[in-house]
Amino acid sequence: MDVSPFAVVLLAALLSLLFFATRNRKPSDGWCRLPPSPRGLPLLGHLPLLGPLPHRKLQTMAASHGPVMLLRLGRVPTVVASSAAAAQEIMKTRDLAFASRPRVRMAERLVYGRDMAFVPYGEHWRQARRVCVLHLLSHRRVQSFRHAREQEAAAMVDRVRRRASPGGDAVNVTALIISYTNGIISRAAFGDEQSFGQHDGGEELTELFADFEGLLGTVTIGDFVPWLAWVDTLMGLDARAARTSARMDALLERVIAEHRQKRRDGRWEDDGHRDFVDVMLDVNEEAEKNAGGGGVMFDNVAIKAIILDMFAAATDTTYTTLVWAMAELINHPQEMRKVQDEIRGAVGGGDSVTEDHLPKLRYLKCVIKETFRLRTPLPLLLPRETMEDTELLGYHVPARTRVIINAWAIARDPAAWELPEEFVPERFAGDDLTTDYLLGQDFRFVPFGAGRRGCPGVGFAVPAMELALASLLYHFDWELPAGGPSKLEMDELNGLSVRLKTTLNLVAKPRSPQ
Template sequence: MDVSPFVALLFVALLSLLFTTRKRGCPSRGNGRRLPPSPLGLPLLGHLPLLGSLPHRNLQAMAAKHGPVMLLHLGRVPTVVASSAAAAQEVMKTRDLAFASRPRVRMAERLLYGRDMAFAPYGERWRQSRRVGVLHLLSHRSVQSFRHAREQEAAAMVDRVRRGADDVVNLNAVLISYTNGVISRATFGNGGSYGLDGGEKLAKVFAEFEELLGTVTMGEFVPWLAWVDTLMGLDARTARMSDEMDALVERVIADHRRRRRGGRREGEGDDRRDFVDVLLDVNEAEEHTGGGVLFDDVAIKAMVLVMFAAATDTTYTSLVWAMAELINHPHEMRRVQDEVRAAVGGGDHVAEDHLENLSYLKRVIKETLRLHAPLPLLLPHETTEDTELLGYHVPARTRVIVNAWAIGRDPAAWERPEEFMPERFAADDMKADYVLGQDFRFVPFGAGRRGCPGVGFAVPSMELALASLLYHFDWELPAGGPSKLEMDELNGLSVRLKATLNLVAKPWSP
């Protein structure tokens, strides 16, 4: 959640301090039932100024004082924050249906047409999008069909690092190129550039798109200050980006339709079709789905954009954090390198067949996700009815935030929670990896109806990239610099490593 626009409104907070701060306690709609505890807030802005630039950290500190379920008032928006595994389980499993909707997020509505499977409110349109995504785009068969694309992009990534070997490599640039390459091929196929002149411009366009998608508008929480969004240029920038992305996806869909013959692209089998092909199949095969909701071009565009944004950001962010943690923990890096190099056995590249034997690498990724959940506050839920959370009353249409970052670092749930200890996941080696809702101490992808269905797509991309980098190169910080990488965070659609990951790559051969 990017709250930087609120800095421009400090004068409002200062004026508000002239009034007496008050306890945002028990609004009348509680009807006498016990609402969650609430910190002191300010008139008009409520608890917005308390969020700061890194809300997940400040909310963790507040939860330590007020408990794992808190009621905040973000401007005019009542918001319940869940900060424990038990609270997360109740939101995403025990009372999943009551918490299954999403609040109105203005940026998502403007950039994703209000029709996507991530931000859309609970209802028939969302169920349709979710069904198409799970059954047609993100099934095991579909994920496996992009195996060669992932392996080719991983090989291209290794070649790019090798060209800069023994010099300082900007690993951020390398990893964003890899993740964009994988999702571009899965989404758009191997066709034309669609006016973007190759991968670098595509990466730049989607970086701005993702930044805007993660931006919170002032008018969303304090409607009478909506003019600030216009004054800061946010509305104009969003309108420009919306038009640009809409035109891009329109070109992609039109190109795919021109190249299709008999319901699929000419000359390509099942294992070569991309997401747009699959969505056009659904569009043509099902004139209406579910409760008579048309799966039209708007639904296709929304699906394409949310898939691109979610897959790129999650994979890229997690890979940067994983390499950063390993640089700061050389013993763990050597251990995972030894495992990868033994599994590959002197071959010239890492293939996806090798991944099933890399149990320690999987633990490294899990530990990275525990410490650095890509979306530390997940996507917000909204209650569909009056319900309860750990015995507290939560009225209908209340926004609910699950602080996955705080849950992953909860000392009541984890031994030495602030330390990077991949071996803590050793007991999970024989279980299905990353199953949503298996352990509510570990919810980087959410769970339940609104859990991320793209886990099966993202994880092989992360594992293959990390294994390839650690197989082919030994890594270290540049000489003359600090002996340890600073792990400060930068907030956006996801929380990223603030520092650029400049590392020295030394080629390794068997």
């Protein structure tokens, strides 16, 4: 029997329609509805449409297609959530279904695939998070580093004094804040003798960690379009990652070996002042003693991976937020005077700000919280991946779908915030600003995420940010360099975090005590 070509094409078309119409049908729940999806490009999907600042482009796309969208980033199906309701369903209502992470090539190369932040949901992640929460980031452990924070803040103030000149030359505030944050985390992780400010190779270490954080924030084409992975090699990303990983690994191996030698020699610190490496070695030794108990062993690789997590989380977002806060205050002199009056009133005629003053500084906390809202340092948070078929605001989300929460867009949603594009610290004046004020249950404001995969390091970051900002504003009056623009340009640069594009150079005028 002859069959016409037209009939073959028609049959193929009908079979294709049948396939696509039934592919998302659940046996008992009837027809499933996928989230709306903008028009994409062949092969690459929506990947080329995101541009250099994806959080802004995704906000624009959500305005047309709704708070839940389905994108195709190369071969990776990706759901984007851009409303507080969607964020709450992901991070609270259906938290477990959305609790995993996708495999990211650059993270696996740089943090060994054994860390806490980037690994998929599973037993290793549960044990790593337990160790971080109970042993590394507990309130008691954070308080044990108070002396280090106050010393590093004093050193930062001294550096400003040395670099400020009667002629009104500008001070590189960005570099000062980077040095401050690196100093705190290096002392917390490795011990006081490893402070960036005291180490002979401080500049080299700063450069190394800048390379590490820059690469960790790099999106590789091979993650989304495997057959184009050669482009990453051609661009030199693989070679850079290999070099940086080798240098970082050598540093961490040396530090761990030194700590092990101190323990053998009986020269380790008492429990009140022990650093992250010592605490992780404790966990490792305890696991070895109870090897038959089924616990997870934290060998050198796992220790290095978690320490690198601590560095990435504690330095990049902290310094980025402090730079944004100073930039916003420069552009809003009334708010700067208000927070300076509060700090100077609380400290009085004292020589310096201490952490005893911080609970009194409510407006300072409002400034920091508003900075996180308006300038969310990690605007898309870390991507999640569904572990099973689930739903989001009534849409079907298949298992193994990547999920992006646009925290930046949520924090600027005009339906949720009054004057969402304006810097208004007073909007938080009525909030509870006593403890963990950056990690509440208000899903309009999720700069640190929430639920199982929320960042456990908020308590470590907050006192470091408050102390630095209070110290800079207490000791100096700040202004833009003469002869330049009257207002600071607030352009963004995307990376591990979204930071101020230009270096923050400001004139510091030392304040004479009254």
